[in-house]
Amino acid sequence: MDRHSHALIVGAGFSGLASAIKLQTHWKTTDYQIYDRDSEFGGTWQQNTYPGAASDIPALWYCLASDPKVDWKEPYPSQGELRQYIKDVAEKYNLRKRATFGAEIEKVEWLPDQQMWKASIKDVATGNKYTHTSRVVFMGKGCLVVPNKFKAAGIEDFKGPIMHTAKWDHTVDYKGKNVVVIGNGCSAVQVCAAIAPEVGTLTQFARTPQWMVPRPEWKWLKTIGETFPFMLGLVRFLMFLTLEANFSLFRGGWYARADRAVRTWVCTKLLKWHLPKKYHENSIPKYELGCKRIIYDCGYWKALHQKNVELSYDPIVRLTSNSVITKSGQEWPADIIVDATGFNVAASMGGLEIVGETGENLVDFWNGKVSAYETVMVANYPNMFFLFGPNATTGHNSVIFAIENALKWIENVASDLITGTATYVTVKNEAYDSWTQKVHEASKKMAFSTGGCVSWYMSASGAGHNGVTYPWTQFTAWWRARFPVKSDMIVKSKKNE
Known part of the structure; x- marks a missing residue:
């Protein structure tokens, strides 16, 4: 045909x-x-x-x-x-x-x-x-x-489901289970914030920290757009201008470097303000603001304060049938592994x-x-x-x-x-x-x-x-x-x- x-x-x-x-x-x-x-x-x-x-x-x-x-x-x-x-x-x-x-x-x-x-x-x-x-x-x-595929020694021994965020299996019930999330990009942060209140334990393994900022809610622009639909074009343009102002984070030149320095100082303060103190040492990025896409908080900071949530930068060395073992020798329980390593x-x-x-x-x-x-x-x-x-x-x-x-x-x-x-x-x-x-x-x-x-x-x-x-x-x-x-x-x- x-x-x-x-x-x-x-x-x-x-x-x-x-x-x-x-x-x-x-x-x-x-x-x-x-x-x-x-x-x-x-x-x-x-x-x-x-x-x-x-x-x-x-x-x-x-x-x-x-x-x-x-x-x-x-x-x-x-x-x-x-x-x-x-x-x-x-x-x-x-x-x-x-x-x-x-x-x-x-x-x-x-x-x-x-x-x-x-x-x-x-x-x-x-x-x-x-x-x-x-x-x-x-x-x-x-x-x-x-999708990228998470790889680790002993992966064939793991008895639970391993699923990438882009291939989520909705038949898997994560409520009350020990869930491990691999990665700390946008999808990992969103998953952690969403499932943290329902799982038994949530352990997130990250390779490098991420710059994260509070998410603007745009309430006044949203109100204008909803109340005066004829002004929607103006509202969209103002949103564009506001977002475009962030371009200076990524460009070269003295002005951009100065802007990044100020914003880096502010973002560092924000991270220390919102993160549990035990994460301060490892969760402040050493690279420049703007080197990676900046992540907006969507409830992730709140999740890290829950007793059943743990963030670790300890590299994974192997899996067992029901756990993850890291470089330090620590063993973490795992019923489900979520691969949030991107694409x-x-x-x-x-x-x-x-x-x-x-x-x-x-x-x-x-x-x-x-x-x-x-x-x-x-x-x-x-x-x-x-x-x-x-x-x-x-x-x-x-x-x-x-x-x-x-x-x-x-x-x-x-x-x-x-x-x-x-x-x-x-x-x-x-x-x-x-x-x-x-x-x-x-x-x-x-x-x-x-x-x-x-x-x-x-x-x-x-x-x-x-x-x-x-x-x-x-x-x-x-x-x-x-x-x-x-x-x-x-x-x-x-x-x-």
């Missing part, structure tokens, strides 16, 4: 949703097909269903500009509420009739004679395979897809085989230096657009804003391709190389590179290369999306083929 549409959308999360809406509302076409290996719309909010899962960006800003929502239950929306929002938006635009779920795209290959992409797809349930050709590909595959970003970005017009696999082309021109296009991979691509991530703002900027850039560069008057759009090799070098040089001055930590932002893309975070302000991203350098592009129309 072979299929065809003008556009193919990979992923049914926010990227896929925004792409489909843009195709329908701006380009006035429904000639597209969405594919997702999961069973429903939602993307990361369909996959990550662990207790406490929620956005760390305020709800009024963490939604599509085309479909803002005022009546959120919480200032920071939960996984369930976000998943429902995505499903509601999908229903509003009738996207389900053009979506295929349980479909894993294994390979996407450029067909030079036809100037199209051919996707090889497997039905997850049956194993049946088929192909889909399209002129355009919107790549909405996320970078947090492939393999490199594997997530390169897991899908993409073969461009030179016949080279994208992973081999990148060779550890993941990059995309304006975060959207890769040279020699024409008509393919990354919606939340390399260097689109920020350490302080909304991914949805980055996705919408990418779509605005596509609108200004490739509308002829979408509407059918052009057949081929790509970025020139020299422009791509220049962009990659500029991003690399700018990233070297950022706190992600200079802050003295081991960050997934850096380790994801190869030694010394940051292919994850955007090294400039989101004002810059907004501007460049609306005023692209069209001379950097190659466009072939039907009449000059």
